Amino acid sequence: MVQFLQQLINGLSIGSVYALMAVGYSLVYSIMNFSNFAHGGVIMLGAYFGFFSLTLLKLPFVAAFLLASVGTLAVAIIVERIAYKPLRERKAPFLYFIISAMGASILLENIVIATIGPTFRTYPEVFSKVPITLGPLAIGRLDLIIFAISAVCLTLLIFFIEKTKIGKAIQAASYNVKACALMGVNTDRVILTVFGLGGFLAGVAGVFFGMKYTVYPQIGNITTKSFIAAVFGGLGSLPGAVLGSVILGTIETFVAGYLSSQFRDLIAFVILIAVLVLRPTGIMGKVTEDKA
Amino acid sequence: MLAGINMIAVLGLSLLTGFTGLFSFGHAGFMAIGAYVGAWISASPASTPAGLGLPFILAIVGGGAAAGIVSYFIGRISLNLKGDYFCIATLGFGEAIRLIFNNVNRFGGARGWPGVPGRSTFLVILIADVIAILFLANLVKSRHGRNMIAVREEELAAQIAGINVFRYKMISLIISAVYAGVAGVFFAHYMTFIQPKMFSLTKSTELTIIVIFGGLGSISGSVLGALVLTALPELLRAFEIWRLVFYGAAVILIMVSRPKGLMGGMELTPSGIRKALAERNALREAKTKLLADAQSGEED
């Protein structure tokens, strides 16, 4: 029983990191109808920004954290401007966006390899590694903090989307961008906001990921899993992305704990295929069809 | 040489993406299947891991067939999905295949398989390339090829025109998988060493990028694309670590400025050039005709 709870907590922790990443994917997908594969690269940069803020710039944690997230916000917006905006203007088919996203992802990953180098970096210890004991359970401080901050961020995000004016614009745009523009919504600004939000959260996720594991240029690949979580929860649905991520993170951890860590990565793909076959729109996704 | 190997995979993918309109991010997975099955067939029983020690030609056939068979099952599951979900599915399968090979210790697992005989000579690859090109060209210039193009252009209209869309998508997928598998066999016998991480998402993306760079719907485009994009970085070997950086930047650049690719759907053959010229003439004639009509209308 103890092991079960232990694994559960682990799973929730990694799940919440996935959730931060997945939400970025879902946001972009809901508005632009394509899967932003460059997101992984942005998350990776977040991990690096945080790392260098702590080690080189010797900033206190909170400052480093914010700097990293603002940094990724900027990167996400830059990627949008260069790689997607021209395609939008030319009304390119969505598959071109995916290719461009892939290109951006390869670019980001390899710029880091070429400049900083592929060696793994470890974050300095910010929080004590001594776990908090709750009876027989040992909960890592870091896990707790990750879970807490993620929960706060996600709640703020959902609040933002539901209650603010631009949040409502985002919701509207997720159904029909053109109609939105016709209604006088500045769709360009909506898109910028979406990328900005996703980018910021990517930074948070990246820093947490780096703290929990290590920092290396291929982090972007791990985020394929958060993408799977977004699909699982339903591309285009934020609560779905969160739900999918948490469930995926938990399942993964259990599989790794009880079966074998070799299967941990594989299970994510098994889930993906199961979702695509049984219910492609995911747990909470939207269903759209075009008129014949 | 490597370009010749890539070319086979690219040609196969070109059929699926360029002509049938389905994008795949998992074809490195088919290459992996071909590579491992092919290596298993031809590696001598004395090497580690052990192989069957059979002739090279069997390895080629076996590798290609294995990839084709797997693609059939993948196709059954995923071809019914909408556009971007199909992409995601191929991505998932490609990575899943790589992970499976990572975990199969019999084939060396993540450390790889070092004992593959070096059978891929320049001549062999050249012959394979020629066969691959002819096969594809003849397929495309037939009603079957045209049906695939129809699926790419307007799937609903193709259905109504009596084209069994699912069947053609499946055939296109299987052929592209076989090509990728065969390319994988040649790859294994060229490098004499294979490792799952050689067949990653990045490789799948590279293949798709080459197809787009050459121009969707153009065989000569795919051929040229494979040559240029594989050979060029080889020449710039000194800048190895920057190679992928330029790749990524180049992809974005292409998508943003000239997504039609190098050939833009045209073929670099006598008939292809004639066709392109005929189209251009027809357009010019139509424009002058419209202009003349408009002017005579104004004169009234």
Added chain:
Amino acid sequence: MAPILSIRNLTKKFGGLTAVGDVSFDVPEGSIVGLIGPNGAGKTTIFNLITGVYKPTSGAIEFRGKSILGLEPYRIADMGITRTFQNIRLFKNLTVFENVLTACHMNASYSFAEAILRLPRFRTQEKALVAKAENLLEIMGLMGYRDLVANNLPYGLQRRLEIVRALALNPVLLLLDEPAAGMNPDETEQLMRLIGCIRNDFSLSVLVIEHHMDLIMGVCEHIVVLNFGEKIAEGIADEVSRSPQVIEAYLGTSLEAADA
């Protein structure tokens, strides 16, 4: 004469919305039947049901006496029903010739292997396909645009090309979805004559959805009127234009023009 198409109690619901509700009518063999009704009445949905794009919620569709429910669209096309689309769905990046040539595919039977190995059967059949495509283009007056990319065709000719493409499939029943949309009176007149001609020359039956009343009244022998997914009237042109339900559905505007 038995009807070539027979629709009985056809119903299609999308969730809570009944797009088509208990519709029944026949298309007599060799006739031109018009399907009219205000926008959203369910006309295109019926086309989609006939061609197998949608599966009906309930009801029966019989073509030449055999049920075609549940068949895949390509099977139904094989059996002899083809259609054009409201928003033109040509193979836009292919030339006029290629559009028609592609559609001729059912007239050949060579396999993949025969095509790849360029065996004699491929060669002879391919030549026949090319001849058939060129013949069709010639008859329909589009040969002059043979090598023009379909997207660059003037609008009216694009619609004509779609009809030619449909004819390449050797149809027995042709479904035209708003073929006169966007055409001026002259072009509509030409289209009317064209429809009558192809019905005679190709021995077809035709079911037309249209809003252009002059075309419907001028060329249809029989008219079915839908509103909100239900059939509200049926009969020959005169009867229908005088039916109170139809006048009510249309508020009299287009029918006055037909009377004039």
